[in-house]
Amino acid sequence: MLDDLDRRLLEILVKDARTSLKELAAQVGLSSPSVSERLRRLEERGVIRAFTVEIDPLALGYTLQAIVRIRPLPGKLHIVQKLIEEIPEFGECDKVTGDDCFVARLFVRSIGDLDGILDRIADKAETSTAIIKAQPIRRRPPPLDATAPRDKAKILQAS
Amino acid sequence: MLDDLDRRLLEILVKDARTSLKELAAQVGLSSPSVSERLRRLEERGVIRAFTVEIDPLALGYTLQAIVRIRPLPGKLHIVQKLIEEIPEFGECDKVTGDDCFVARLFVRSIGDLDGILDRIADKAETSTAIIKAQPIRRRPPPLDATAPRDKAKILQAS
DNA sequence: AGGCGTCGGTCGAGATCGTCAAGCATTTTA
DNA sequence: TAAAATGCTTGACGATCTCGACCGACGCCT
CATH class of the missing domain: 1.10.10.10 (Winged helix-like DNA-binding domain superfamily/Winged helix DNA-binding domain)
Known part of the structure; x- marks a missing residue:
């Protein structure tokens, strides 16, 4: 393939x-x-999704990044999701299992901006925010080589 | 600028x-x-960090993604960080404020893989894992236009 | 076994694109 | 006010990409 x-x-x-x-x-x-x-x-085939440039957010004035976990209030899930999608400062958002429904990345220019954006969803969801202090690993693709057959299932069978 | x-x-x-x-x-x-x-x-000037291609992890067999929050045990912070960096399945990792020290993205081919990787840090850190069910927003840059002066500080001053 | 279609490859020519040097206008600096 | 520095355009040259024609390996069918 x-x-x-x-x-x-x-x-x-x-x-x-x-x-x-x-x-x-x-x-x-x-x-x-x-x-x-x-x-x-x-x-x-969609293997290559796009040719793109990686831009330094700092160069655009976004001096702060945060990871926000978002738990919509009952019945508000879709409204919250739509809101997140429409706020361009959200640079990434995943819908996950567990108590927190969404985990998102936020680019902002100041703490004030951060507060302003979180306020916009405060009445529709509970959020918990973690400010990013450093980025040990910046976005990188998973290994391309077909190694890594460290599937635990096999190990379990073996034992 | x-x-x-x-x-x-x-x-x-x-x-x-x-x-x-x-x-x-x-x-x-x-x-x-x-x-x-x-x-x-x-x-x-570093505004453009790189020209790159975006690859669909699915095309490489990575059918599962997870967000892992990692809290190293006392004294283990550096060892844990090094470990994360060395495991290529970690596709992203941020060091954040708060109880969880790291928030990372994991690309895996199976649940077994996930377990295998988490096992490797289990004795050095507490982890909590959320499987990604959907991606409402895939990586995108923050707004390029210089709008968004919605700084809350000013609003506070005004009131 | 032999013929045939398909797939993935090469080669070469023509078109397209990027780069370089020269020159010009505007703004900054001395 | 003159000189130097920016940032742009133009035109020509060299490199690159693309397209058509052709070729060989492989699988399949009769």
């Missing part, structure tokens, strides 16, 4: 999406039309 | 980082060498 050459191409592109077809071709040992075709298909 | 043209360029590139200089130039009304120079400086 995704052969070794594909994985190598992805690995290179994750590091620099502007790598030329020629360069990609050289690194994996194909011709550039072949690489072009492979990329086209990776995109078509 | 970042003028309107820069912001428009970024906005286009976030949507498609492969947009040609010619196309960018046409859309903002400059010549391509000018655009090239602007991009060069945006990169140099």
